[in-house]
Amino acid sequence: MFKALFSSIERTAIVALLAALAYATYQLVSIENDLTEANKTIKTKSLEIDNLTMQTEFLAQSVELTEKQNQKLIRERESLSRINQAYQDEVSQLTNSLHTSQSEIDKLRESSDEATKQWANDSVPCDAIRLLKYARTSECDKDGGTDKIRVRNTAGRISIQL
Numbered sequence: 001m002f003k004a005l006f007s008s009i010e011r012t013a014i015v016a017l018l019a020a021l022a023y024a025t026y027q028l029v030s031i032e033n034d035l036t037e038a039n040k041t042i043k044t045k046s047l048e049i050d051n052l053t054m055q056t057e058f059l060a061q062s063v064e065l066t067e068k069q070n071q072k073l074i075r076e077r078e079s080l081s082r083i084n085q086a087y088q089d090e091v092s093q094l095t096n097s098l099h100t101s102q103s104e105i106d107k108l109r110e111s112s113d114e115a116t117k118q119w120a121n122d123s124v125p126c127d128a129i130r131l132l133k134y135a136r137t138s139e140c141d142k143d144g145g146t147d148k149i150r151v152r153n154t155a156g157r158i159s160i161q162l
Contacts, residue, residue, distance in 0.1 A: 108120035 105120060108116055111117045111120065
């Protein structure tokens with residue numbers, strides 16, 4: 001019986017060892033599969049990191065270029081603002097000059113002196129306007145406005161563009 005028991009224990013041990021060997025083989029294959037999947041995941045993540053690094057560099061360069069363009073546009077906007085302000089100042093100055101000139105002309109028209117009144121209300125002859133067309137502007141204001149030439153353009157009067 002001892003012999004039969006021993007052989008039964010041997011068989012049980014052999015079966016247990018075979019089962020342990022099968023389990024170890026299963027574990028080894030499972031771990032190899034997990035390792036292969038982990039390596040694939042590592043490679044994929046590494047490629048994603050490289051891709052994101054390139055995108056980051058591209059975006060950094062893009063931001064730098066955009067900042068330079070923004071600075072250029074801001075300088076251009078400031079320049080245009082100064083030019084626009086100078087233009088508005090000049091328009092305002094010319095408008096004021098026009099109003100002053102018109103009020104002076106109106107004073108001449110309402111003058112008590114008949115000769116001045118008639119002179120202010122008469123039209124400028126076409127020949128005089130043609131002569132003024134070729135006059136130099138520097139000749140019209142030599143001594144601070146005493147020899148300015150003013151040509152009135154009103155409704156019902158002769159008007160010719162210079």
